[in-house]
Amino acid sequence: LVGPESAGSLPGPCCYGRGGERATVTDADCLLGYLPVTGFAGGRMTLDVEAARRAVEADVAAPLDLDIIDAAWGIERIVNSNMANATRRVLASSGADPRALALIAYGGNGPVHAWAIARELGMERVLVPKAAPAFSALGLLVADYKLDLIHSHVSPVAVVDPDHLTSLLNELREAAAKELDPVGLPDESVVIDLFVQMSYAGQNFDMSVPAPSSGVITAENLLDVTARFHDTHEAERGFAFRNQSPTVRGVRLVARGLTPKPPTLAALGTITDGQDAYTGTRPVYFGDGFVDADIFNGRVLGAGAWIEGPALIEEDFTVVVVPPGASVSLGADGSYDMSLGRRAGRQST
Numbered sequence: 001l002v003g004p005e006s007a008g009s010l011p012g013p014c015c016y017g018r019g020g021e022r023a024t025v026t027d028a029d030c031l032l033g034y035l036p037v038t039g040f041a042g043g044r045m046t047l048d049v050e051a052a053r054r055a056v057e058a059d060v061a062a063p064l065d066l067d068i069i070d071a072a073w074g075i076e077r078i079v080n081s082n083m084a085n086a087t088r089r090v091l092a093s094s095g096a097d098p099r100a101l102a103l104i105a106y107g108g109n110g111p112v113h114a115w116a117i118a119r120e121l122g123m124e125r126v127l128v129p130k131a132a133p134a135f136s137a138l139g140l141l142v143a144d145y146k147l148d149l150i151h152s153h154v155s156p157v158a159v160v161d162p163d164h165l166t167s168l169l170n171e172l173r174e175a176a177a178k179e180l181d182p183v184g185l186p187d188e189s190v191v192i193d194l195f196v197q198m199s200y201a202g203q204n205f206d207m208s209v210p211a212p213s214s215g216v217i218t219a220e221n222l223l224d225v226t227a228r229f230h231d232t233h234e235a236e237r238g239f240a241f242r243n244q245s246p247t248v249r250g251v252r253l254v255a256r257g258l259t260p261k262p263p264t265l266a267a268l269g270t271i272t273d274g275q276d277a278y279t280g281t282r283p284v285y286f287g288d289g290f291v292d293a294d295i296f297n298g299r300v301l302g303a304g305a306w307i308e309g310p311a312l313i314e315e316d317f318t319v320v321v322v323p324p325g326a327s328v329s330l331g332a333d334g335s336y337d338m339s340l341g342r343r344a345g346r347q348s349t
Contacts (some may be wrong), residue, residue: 001257002341012024012026012187013026013027013030013042013052013055013066013255014027014048014052014055015027015030015035015047015048015049015051015052016045016047016048017045017046017047017048017051020051020055021055022055022059023052023055023056023058023059023060023075023181025075025076025079025109026052026109027051027052027055027056028052028073028075028076029070029074029076029109029112030047030049030052031049031052031053031056031068031072032069032072032073032076032284033127033282033283033284033285033290033293034045034112034284034312034319034321035112035319036295036312036314036319037049038114038143039176039314040319041316041317042102049338053068053301056068056071056072057070057071057086058135060072060074060075063130069285071285072285073193073285076113076116077116079113079343080116080117080120081120083113083117084117084120085119087103087117087121088121088242090112096322097127098121098122098123099121099122099123099124099309102123102125102126102127103117103118103121103123103125103126103127104126104128104129105117105126105127105128105132105299106128106129106130106131106132106135106136107133107136107318108132108133108317108338109318110128110132110318111128111132111315111318111319111320111336112318112319113143113321114126114128114321114338115321115322115323115326115340116323117340118340119212119340120322123340124336124339124340124341125337125339125340126336126337126340127335127336127337127338128320128335128336128338129265129266129267129334129335129336130264130265130268130298130315130334130335130336131265131266131334132315132318132332133315133316133317133318134147134317135265138265140222140241142259142260142261142262142265143259144257144258144259145180145183145185145255145256145259146252146254146255146256146257147176147179147180147253147255148252148253148254149172149175149176149252149253149254150197150250150252150253151168151172151250151251152249152250153165153168153226153248153249153251154247154248154249154250155247156201156245156247156248157198157222157226157245157246157247157248158245159249161304162217162218162219163217165196165217165222165248165251166215166216166217168250168251169194169211169215169217169251169253170215170222172194172251172252172253173192173215173253173343174248175253176192176253176255179255180255180257183257185221185257185258185259189257189258189259190255190256190257190258191255191256191258192213192254192255192256193210193213193253193254193255194210194211194213194215194251194252194253194332195208195209195210195211195251195252195254196208196209196217196222196225196229196248196250196251196252197209197248197249197250197251198225198226198229198246198247198248198249199247199249200233200241200244200246200247201244201246201247201294206249206250207232207233207236208227208252209225209227209228209229209232210228211225211251222282223329226245228255229246230242230246237304244347250301252254254324257331263269263333264332264333264334265334266334268301268302268303268332268334269298269300269301269302270300270302270328271301271302272301272303272305274296274301274305274306274307276298277296277297277298277301277305278294278295278296279295279297281294281295282295282312284310284312284321286310286323286324291310291324292310292334293309293310293311293312293313293322294307294310294311294312295311295312295314296311296312296313296314297314298313298314298315299315299319301313301330302330303330303331303332304326304329304330304332305330306327306329307322307327307328307329308326308327309323309324309325309326309327309328310320310322310323310324311328313328313336320336322338323340325340326338326339326340326341327339327341
């Protein structure tokens with residue numbers, strides 16, 4: 001099960017031993033060797049491998065007449081392909097090529113699947129924060145506050161009242177101050193940008209053109225704003241009608257409340273030689289039979305540690321899976337930097 005039915009892990013994966021009866025991705029992860037059977041979740045759980053095996057056998061292997069490992073690998077390939085396709089859709093909307101980008105993996109299972117998703121996308125680099133399992137929550141705690149307020153006012157720029165635009169910007173300033181007041185940020189930590197929204201007649205979209213930081217619109221600086229609109233339109237859209245008087249569609253305020261940022265989001269260990277964190281090996285399936293992967297205690301690794309795959313770096317609540325042919329180093333910022341090399345491409349079948 002993937003999605004709402006398995007959210008919250010109650011009963012969750014069969015290998016958790018909480019009463020789950022349907023095969024999940026986590027059960028497949030367990031069977032393929034990615035997850036530690038003992039010491040799972042920071043030592044809080046021991047995984048029930050046999051329960052995972054029974055579930056995958058009943059739900060996938062037997063109905064499709066597959067070997068149980070082939071069935072588990074099929075689950076992996078489907079979920080990884082689904083995540084890769086979702087990434088493609090997002091990137092396509094911006095015209096971005098994944099092969100020129102790095103994949104950032106977080107969440108409990110993100111670091112387990114990141115290597116395979118990256119290879120599906122033709123990506124050669126994966127970044128995994130040590131705080132991956134709590135990355136979203138930590139990001140929320142340290143994220144800047146942001147307000148984006150717009151006040152509509154439609155008028156040809158030739159007849160618009162500059163004093164009225166100034167009044168509208170003042171209203172947005174007051175609204176932003178009221179919104180940010182409970183946060184308690186000092187004035188110097190709040191950055192405010194002001195804009196006039198403009199378009200050519202007949203366009204169904206408008207563009208944000210920077211307004212004077214004072215928030216005071218005059219007939220003179222409105223001419224400067226209009227000139228900047230033409231320049232911005234030409235730069236972003238490829239053309240401008242400089243002999244045409246644009247339409248003012250409103251005013252906009254973007255306020256950012258800057259919050260203090262910690263130097264890292266997770267504590268680093270002190271071991272800089274990866275081999276000193278070696279704890280053993282276990283068989284792991286990467287699509288072409290099981291191979292012995294070295295296991296490392298990620299909790300003790302420090303900045304500069306370097307590890308070559310196949311390897312498993314075990315953190316308290318996740319595992320960074322490093323496939324054969326890849327390597328990973330731990331940076332001072334608390335992120336694992338994985339290089340997949342030139343083997344990028346679709347997963348092996």
